[in-house]
Amino acid sequence: MEARKKAHQVMIIWKLVFMMALAAFNFISVPVMGDDDSPVGHFGRGSHDDNMRKMQAFKASLMRGGRGFVSHSSAAPHSQPQPQPPKAWRRSSPAARVYYMSDFGGDPTGVKDSTEHIQALLLAAAGQGPSPDAQGVMSGAGSGPSQGSLTAGVPNKAGTADFQGGTYKVGKPVQVPPGGNIVIKDGTIQASDDFPKGGNVFNASPKQAPPAENTERLDEPAQLSPDPSSFSFEFITFQNIMIDSNHRGAGISLSNALRTSIENVYVAHFSTTGINVHPSSSETYISNSFLGQHPNAGRDPREGNFTGTAINLSGTNNALTDVVLFASAVGVDVSGHGNTLSGVHCYNKATRFGGTGIYLRKPGLGLGRNRIINSYLDYTGIVAEDPLQLHISNSFFRGDAFVALKSIKGVVSGVNIVDNTFSGSNKGTGIVQLQQSNGPFNKINQVVVDRNSVRGMSMKATVANGAVQGNGTSFTLDFNSVLLFPNRITHAQYSLIVTNGAFPNHVLRSVSNNRVVVATNVPVSATVFATVDQN
DSSP: OHHHHHHHHHHHHHHHHHHHHHHHHHHHHSOOBOTTSOBOSOOOSOOHHHHHHHHHHHHHHHHHTOTTOOOTTTTSTTOOOOOOOOGGGOOOBTTTTEEEGGGGOOOTEEEEEOHHHHHHHHHHHTTSSOEEOTTSOEEOOSSOOOOSBOGGGOBEEEEEEEOTTOEEEESSOEEOOSEEEEEEEEEEEEEOTTSOTTOEEEEEOOSSOOOOOOOOOTTSOOOSSOOGGGOSEEEEEEEEEEEEOTTSSEEEEESSEESOEEEEEEEESOSSEEEEEOTTOBOOEEEEEEEESSOOSSOOTTGGGOOSEEEEEOSBSOEEEEEEEESSSEEEEEOSSSOEEEEEEEESSOGGGTOEEEEEOOOTTSSOOOEEESOEEESOOEEEESOBSOEEESOEEESSOOEEEEOSSSEEEEEEEESOEEEOOSSOOBSEEEEOTTOOOOEEEEEEEESOEEESSBOOBSEEEEEEEEEEEEEEEEOTTTBSSTTOOOEEEEEEEESSSOOOOEEEEEOGGGEEEEEEEEEEEEEEEEEEEOO
């Protein structure tokens, strides 16, 4: 009995020895991966400092229950995989060109100024500044790696700057480094109380001043895009960011930038402009974003005092898609050409307070060619100065909102305002109006206002038809209440139906003053139908 007990004890001891040896083998051979997926479980003949760093990383991975640590629970047949570390724990990956704000310092609570930390993050993403290595030590500087080049030699940096959802305060504008293929994402940036007045929270522009506004003459052919060699930025993306300008200046400014993407961005409390696209920029796409000077949901008692412009499009070939603009004097100010606005909801300062939803500038035929489709003008309308090839369709105008054609040099050409819906308050407001305080329109060509649905407002069109019944030798149809331009009928057709059996001679006598006059050689009882066109 005693011998059997001793044999059992010996067996237990051997089992313990075997398990310790197996554990030691696993400790030596199993690679343990750190936060940046670099092995920290192999300890070779490197320096003492290197081995100490690896030991510390190994210890941290054991404390977290990270990958590579084999515990009894993790070795169980039906165990669940360990969750990934929270994003805030992850370190930047220079190899993958992804950089996290937590590696560059700064205060994610928005209390302390983080301007320099943000600038360092963007420089790293653009390959122009130090970045953390696998152990979090900042190293490297200079131009950094590039993945070839984009348009006109703009370097393809392929970098991402991730704010990790924090709120960061800035005391001066943040300069976006020149380059291409850079993503700036996921955070809130707030201007401080001493932020320079009129400054831009994000400034994507070269060191030199942006080019002057385009001043093409009426008789000069318009260039459809800037010189390709002038671009310093290409494919810069602002994504999932809120910008609070703190009533100090603007949100984002773009100069010499090509193919910029601004998506899911909220710009608030700007005093000048939410997003400013300078004439030197092209193909800026702004989508699924919200811009307003004062966050509200309408009926704000401060509405009469709203100032600023939500989006300024001075560049060419840009697009706004599914954007909400509120609480500013002007929703979109367009002085460039070749732009498309689709799904834009403007409920900024109402027209009765002096606000404008979309203002299209540029006198003469030098620029134009803009399109506004599928949009919602909510108590605020559209003003177009001397428009050229302007297309407005399939949009909804609410609260007596209307389209105003404003004469600067008296030119209006190639304008289509068709298939829209207008809703008003029965005040007799015309759906399209002429503003001719600078002089009348005297160069009118290819203007079509037609097929609009109107309720509670006054119909205006360039095409109209009507009928009149009477007895006598003269029949007059007055189209002044419908036709847009005064004293202008360029085409007219009529039919005369006699109801008393007579067969008179008849003629179109006059189309002056927007009145169609049909005359017969003998008195008749008849109905006259007429269709007129101002093109």
